[in-house]
Amino acid sequence: MSSTTATESADSQPDAAAEAPPSRRPVLILSVVLTAVFLVGAWAAWFFTIDDAFISFRYAKNLADGHGPIWNLTGQPVEGFTDFAWVVWNSAASLLGIALPLFSKLTALVFGAATLAMLVSAGKRHAGLSGAVVAGSAFVLFVPTYFHISSGLETTVFAAVLLRIAILGLRVLDRQRVRDWELPLLILLIGTLRPEGVLAALPAFAVWVWHEHRRVPPRWYAAGAVLIGAGYFLWRWRFYGQLLPNTFYVKFGNLDSGQLWTVHTAKIFLPLILLTLALIIRRTTRSAGLLLSSTVAVTYATYAVSGPTMDYLDRFADHAFPVLCLGAGLAMKGLVPRTIAPIAGVVAVAWVAIAGATAADLPLISNYGPDLQRAHVPIGKGLALADVPPAQRTLAVSDAGAIPYYSGWNAIDYIGLNDAAISHGADPTAVVTAARPTVVIVTAPSSMIQSSRYGLRNFEATAGYQEVVSVPARDGYWENVFVLPAYADTVRTNVDTEIAKARGANDPGQWEDTIPRWLSRLQHELFG
DSSP states (O other): OOHHHHHHHHHHHHHHHHHSOOOSHHHHHHHHHHHHHHHHHHHHTTTOOOTTHHHHHHHHHHHHTTSOSOSSSSSSOOOOOSOHHHHHHHHHHHHTTOOHHHHHHHHHHHHHHHHHHHHHHHHHHHHHHHHHHHHHHHHHTOTHHHHHHHSSSSHHHHHHHHHHHHHHHHHHHTTOOOOTTHHHHHHHHHHHHOTTHHHHHHHHHHHHHHHHTTSHHHHHHHHHHHHHHHHHHHHHHHHHSSSSOHHHHHHTTOHHHHHHHHHHHHHHTHHHHHHHHHTTTSHHHHHHHHHHHHHHHHHHHHHHHHOOSSOGGGTTGGGGHHHHHHHHHHHHHHOSSGGGHHHHHHHHHHHHHHHHHTOTTHHHHTTHHHHHHHTHHHHHHHHHHSOOOGGGOEEEESSOSHHHHHHOOEEEETTSTTOHHHHTTOOHHHHHHHHOOSEEEEEESSSSOOSEETTEEHHHHTTTOEEEEEEEEETTEEEEEEEOGGGHHHHHHHHHHHHHHHHTTSOTTOOOOOHHHHHHHHHHHHHO
């Protein structure tokens, strides 16, 4: 080899090294570590299913059985759910004979894993390895993440779809082409997962429409989404006879509660919110910051004016939580000055991790699964086995989830979520006493019922009934079962039998709401 050739070869080596693609090993290691944490967290919360999930399961089962998405098989249809797409999805599993609690958990687990993958990928693309670390770590170290995955509700799926919509919006801002059909399809999906999903998707959708308005295919897909969405809205309006799901009439408009929810959410996610807003400071990240901030703002606006109830472990705040994780990750490259980025990232992740691990309702929720399994579920199964004629299989209940689902009985939900008359102001006691159901189940702090609870005047509603079962789900939370005398013996026998079987398999002898009880259960699962 000549000296000239050797010199040229040597000169070319730095260029070749400079052009070599960066090593993928750090991202691969990060992904493996985060996935391991994610799977352990999902395992630790896997036993949990929220009672509300069985409301959607009941609608799904009735749909699969050919009756339509209805609560009771007789009477005016009522829309006691807000997650139509989730109901339809679970009805497919019901058709196949798959247990809906398991199916819903597996579905949410897949979407949770997809959320983690999107956070790492988008964080790396926009802000390098540090962006992937912050976005992914904040997500997997937030303990409530795993209880939302295992809850049986659509929470994790909604959050994953919203994150995907936000990421597509960022790609549009970067002038990258996205598939013409994807955003219209996703806005239909998120709007049928929850009605407020349409609002949550609007910022990204508006960006896409603005950038693509001169192209014909996006116009057609956008128009198609609008037409399909309008058709769905008109169908459900005609089918159920009201503009909004029944639950909105029960929950919406509590501004005081909404203000408390807003302040609480701001506290637990404060560093993530500040980092996302910090993107607006720099010109190069301003558009991304505005998109992500507005997505979070419109998502949370609905809950700020409605004061969401049944908001265990910040369930509704979780809808935009992954978007905030992504915003914090992107801020690792967008902070001014950049030297504070590592410190800010560590503080944000640690803050969120501590907030989740010290949540006030974590002790209750971490033990909720066994509590539900030894009270609500066996009551429902016992009622299903009781020798009661079909026409008399009627009950009134406040916990309108597992008990109505497993019993299959015609049910009055006297809180009103699944009762149009009560949700529009009818007196629950008048509704229950007029129906004279075979079973009335009263929730109370002990085996001694209170004079009234959830709007039901308990002594009046149970006059002429026999109390046959009184079972604690946990300390201070009992289900008291009252039955018309003609069917008291068969209900008592079958419900007692099911409760006895369930009690031995679900934390026998333990009733307290504590973290040590949860950890003890996990230890027992690991080591026997």
